[in-house]
Amino acid sequence: MTGFAFAIPGDLDLPTGGYAYDRRVMAECRALGCEVTPLALPDGFPSPTPETLTTSARLLQALPSGQPVLIDGLAFGVLPSAMLAGLGRPLAALVHHPLALETGLDADRQARLRASERAALSHAEAVIVTSPMTARILAADYAVDLAKLVVALPGVEPAARARGTVTPPRLLAVGSIIPRKAYDVLVAALAPLRERDWRCHIVGADDRDPEAAKGLRAQIAAAGLEGRIVLTGAISGTALEAEYDAADLFVCASLFEGYGMVLTEAVARGLPVVATRAGAIPETVPAGAARLVPPGDAGALSATIALLLEQPPLRRALADKAWGQAALLPRWSQTAGVIAATMGSLAA
Numbered sequence: 001m002t003g004f005a006f007a008i009p010g011d012l013d014l015p016t017g018g019y020a021y022d023r024r025v026m027a028e029c030r031a032l033g034c035e036v037t038p039l040a041l042p043d044g045f046p047s048p049t050p051e052t053l054t055t056s057a058r059l060l061q062a063l064p065s066g067q068p069v070l071i072d073g074l075a076f077g078v079l080p081s082a083m084l085a086g087l088g089r090p091l092a093a094l095v096h097h098p099l100a101l102e103t104g105l106d107a108d109r110q111a112r113l114r115a116s117e118r119a120a121l122s123h124a125e126a127v128i129v130t131s132p133m134t135a136r137i138l139a140a141d142y143a144v145d146l147a148k149l150v151v152a153l154p155g156v157e158p159a160a161r162a163r164g165t166v167t168p169p170r171l172l173a174v175g176s177i178i179p180r181k182a183y184d185v186l187v188a189a190l191a192p193l194r195e196r197d198w199r200c201h202i203v204g205a206d207d208r209d210p211e212a213a214k215g216l217r218a219q220i221a222a223a224g225l226e227g228r229i230v231l232t233g234a235i236s237g238t239a240l241e242a243e244y245d246a247a248d249l250f251v252c253a254s255l256f257e258g259y260g261m262v263l264t265e266a267v268a269r270g271l272p273v274v275a276t277r278a279g280a281i282p283e284t285v286p287a288g289a290a291r292l293v294p295p296g297d298a299g300a301l302s303a304t305i306a307l308l309l310e311q312p313p314l315r316r317a318l319a320d321k322a323w324g325q326a327a328l329l330p331r332w333s334q335t336a337g338v339i340a341a342t343m344g345s346l347a348a
Contacts, residue, residue: 003035097258155332
């Protein structure tokens with residue numbers, strides 16, 4: 001099976017969904033017999049310095065002549081058109097979600113990112129996305145030819161059903177503390193429920209946006225919820241598995257998700273889900289396994305969490321539906337198969 005280079009900016013070990021996807025794709029492609037050559041691009045994307053761009057161009061140009069290269073969208077979307085055109089090799093982009101849709105950008109920054117990504121994507125012979133919704137966005141707003149779009153859904157592996165904590169019920173949210181994850185909305189939703197018996201663990205890196213993390217801690221303290229809401233920081237492996245196992249309800253207040261890998265991880269463990277109707281979430285979570293609310297609506301989120309805390313049978317029904325759907329979720333071998341086949345076609 002033909003191999004390819006996979007260019008990824010920054011630290012591949014970062015505990016985010018995008019980097020977890022990249023790591024797993026490389027491992028699974030190799031398991032399928034497709035040799036993947038990792039290419040570490042400099043840190044700093046999607047706001048690269050001129051030096052970062054110069055180094056990236058040099059690294060990409062140094063790849064063997066004609067070797068196809070898959071470039072993570074965090075970098076691809078801001079690489080200059082002239083650079084991409086001058087590489088003289090088959091290019092594919094992996095878009096987890098469009099850069100301009102990150103929360104907290106001003107209008108000018110959004111416009112510049114949208115224009116840059118649109119121009120960059122015109123040089124890709126294939127554009128791999130992680131959800132049908134992202135494919136629709138790129139076709140409608142970024143002029144990407146439908147024939148170039150390939151959907152490679154994130155996989156999830158079979159897992160044991162979560163046992164939960166029950167007394168008090170444990171809520172779990174997973175994701176880096178950044179504005180898009182809207183943990184401020186989650187805390188605002190939990191504040192009116194302080195008289196009820198519950199605990200909430202927020203699992204995610206707190207160094208991606210230090211100001212957001214600082215503000216979240218202040219908000220938790222001001223609401224009198226210290227000790228009720230635990231920020232674990234970034235964890236992985238058995239520690240993360242233990243968090244899923246101890247949870248009774250998975251919550252996601254995100255303002256946008258290109259897919260939402262943590263949601264399928266929750267479903268794979270038979271957890272009931274409360275999430276927003278943001279981005280691809282309604283298509284990611286199986287029908288009947290979740291209650292969805294409008295993004296940014298702390299009142300609706302609070303009322304829905306309260307309902308599930310008050311009615312264990314309803315929570316159990318959602319959990320049973322999630323567990324029933326767990327076996328139907330896509331697997332990582334399928335994800336890798338799609339990507340390996342796509343890159344193989346470019347090589348041919």
